[in-house]
Amino acid sequence: MSSSKGRTVDTASLDGLRGVAAVWVMVFHCFIYSPFPIDLQGSSIMPLFFLLSGFSLMLAYGHRFAEAPSTAPVRSLLGPFLQNRLARTYPTYFLCSAFAAPLWWAGYYGDGTTGGLLTSAAASVLLASTAACFAFGVPLDGPGWTVCTLFVMWVAFPWSARSAKRCGSSAALVRKLVQCYYLQLLLVFAVFVPVLLFLGY
Numbered sequence: 042m043s044s045s046k047g048r049t050v051d052t053a054s055l056d057g058l059r060g061v062a063a064v065w066v067m068v069f070h071c072f073i074y075s076p077f078p079i080d081l082q083g084s085s086i087m088p089l090f091f092l093l094s095g096f097s098l099m100l101a102y103g104h105r106f107a108e109a110p111s112t113a114p115v116r117s118l119l120g121p122f123l124q125n126r127l128a129r130t131y132p133t134y135f136l137c138s139a140f141a142a143p144l145w146w147a148g149y150y151g152d153g154t155t156g157g158l159l160t161s162a163a164a165s166v167l168l169a170s171t172a173a174c175f176a177f178g179v180p181l182d183g184p185g186w187t188v189c190t191l192f193v194m195w196v197a198f199p200w201s202a203r204s205a206k207r208c209g210s211s212a213a214l215v216r217k218l219v220q221c222y223y224l225q226l227l228l229v230f231a232v233f234v235p236v237l238l239f240l241g242y
Contacts, residue, residue, distance in 0.1 A: 062086045106202040134188045138165045138181040168192040
């Protein structure tokens with residue numbers, strides 16, 4: 042894969058790692074929905090996919106966002122970036138959601154009601170399921186939560202890419218990532234613990 046500066050980066054090992062992780066998640070789902078529901082912790086593999094996605098995006102776009110002139114704020118690059126991301130993912134995501142709608146009616150997924158279908162369809166089309174903590178329903182296509190989560194990350198990417206480039210060294214970047222990890226952990230507890238205690242979510 043070529044980086045945004047024209048250097049070639051060998052990503053073959055990442056493709057292999059992504060393949061192993063994908064098979065792991067597939068086997069996890071096969072077991073969890075079987076008569077022998079062994080939890081292989083497939084959900085714990087998802088951060089790896091997000092990490093690999095961020096690495097690939099940094100190779101492709103990092104230089105562009107990091108060195109955008111001050112006269113062209115990073116937010117001005119967000120529109121074209123999101124357009125490219127949606128062009129690559131949205132058609133397949135939307136098609137899978139449309140195919141999943143009959144399963145909703147059949148009661149296989151969701152609550153089977155028209156109201157539930159409409160709110161989940163709206164949340165799916167607007168990629169708002171994750172951002173709204175599934176308040177409007179789960180996506181029509183179960184794995185669609187991944188795209189909804191990535192969309193939130195894509196919106197933040199131009200700023201996070203520039204921030205990462207400004208660290209100057211790998212050690213400084215690692216320190217910043219560790220700080221961000223603990224901040225998001227605090228955010229998760231601050232949001233979900235009250236929701237669990239008071240709303241039973």
